[in-house]
Amino acid sequence: MISTSGTLPLAELARPALEVRALTRTYGLGTGAVRALANVSLAITPGSFTAVMGPSGSGKSTLLSCAAGLERPDGGRVLIAGEDITDWGEDQRARFRRERIGFIYQGFHLMPYLTATQNVGLPLTLAGRRVDHDQVRALLTRVGLADRARALPAVLSGGQRQRVAVARALITEPAVILADEPTGALDSVNAHEVLRLLRDCVDELDRTAVMVTHDPVAAAAADRVVFLVDGQVAGAMDRPTADAVAGQMAHLDELVVAS
Numbered sequence: 001m002i003s004t005s006g007t008l009p010l011a012e013l014a015r016p017a018l019e020v021r022a023l024t025r026t027y028g029l030g031t032g033a034v035r036a037l038a039n040v041s042l043a044i045t046p047g048s049f050t051a052v053m054g055p056s057g058s059g060k061s062t063l064l065s066c067a068a069g070l071e072r073p074d075g076g077r078v079l080i081a082g083e084d085i086t087d088w089g090e091d092q093r094a095r096f097r098r099e100r101i102g103f104i105y106q107g108f109h110l111m112p113y114l115t116a117t118q119n120v121g122l123p124l125t126l127a128g129r130r131v132d133h134d135q136v137r138a139l140l141t142r143v144g145l146a147d148r149a150r151a152l153p154a155v156l157s158g159g160q161r162q163r164v165a166v167a168r169a170l171i172t173e174p175a176v177i178l179a180d181e182p183t184g185a186l187d188s189v190n191a192h193e194v195l196r197l198l199r200d201c202v203d204e205l206d207r208t209a210v211m212v213t214h215d216p217v218a219a220a221a222a223d224r225v226v227f228l229v230d231g232q233v234a235g236a237m238d239r240p241t242a243d244a245v246a247g248q249m250a251h252l253d254e255l256v257v258a259s
């Protein structure tokens, strides 16, 4: 789905923000080998919000890790904004990751000794780029934390910490934001707020987001849900509702049989 603001340049609209082609990832060898991903292909449209769901062990985290270049697939390709990162060395992938991918984790992963402002600016600092303090202030305002700019994570609530993490994920204007269970550690009010922020990132800032979640309510914030079962894409749902997603999750085995 394309953002309603329609401000993305045509060239960017034409190519996926993230594409994985025939991705395969196996852990271990011989009889103990586990096939975490088996021939997974996905193309994520710029300016869209995609949820990835599936049972425990279905390959969701492995998919995000491969998409981010944290892990190398055994087979297949990973392209971010048209750049094929599959064969790059670790240093090149790490640099690219810092600049072009925004991460949001279930456990926030903020630096405990840095203020909210410093945490938001950290990806730029690590990339050796100047931190634009007006941009950091604007992002903290967007996530509703303008008055907590100097706070350390320890004095922020879980919801506030995750909102700092959302601002941090946006600072480099990444090609794609990858969120692994971003609401998993939050109560429903804070979860709702974080989902609203992710939605706004897509609708108002033309960002692209891919979120792994177990929660049908969270998945319903996305434009599309992709279902994984046993390391394979087992179906997708556009314009999901929480009830429809929950219904589909209850029948995933049938989807695999049908696919």
Ligand SMILES: Nc1ncnc2c1ncn2[C@@H]1O[C@H](COP(=O)(O)OP(=O)(O)OP(=O)(O)O)[C@@H](O)[C@H]1O
Pocket: 027, 028, 034, 035, 036, 054, 055, 056, 057, 058, 059, 060, 061, 062, 063
């Ligand atoms: N480093 C690893 N070494 C061995 N096996 C692994 C490793 N990482 C993942 N696996 C296996 O690969 C499969 C997919 O794991 P993955 O973590 O991607 O699933 P998931 O859908 O994210 O699960 P969950 O919802 O429980 O987080 C599982 O069978 C898992 O045990």
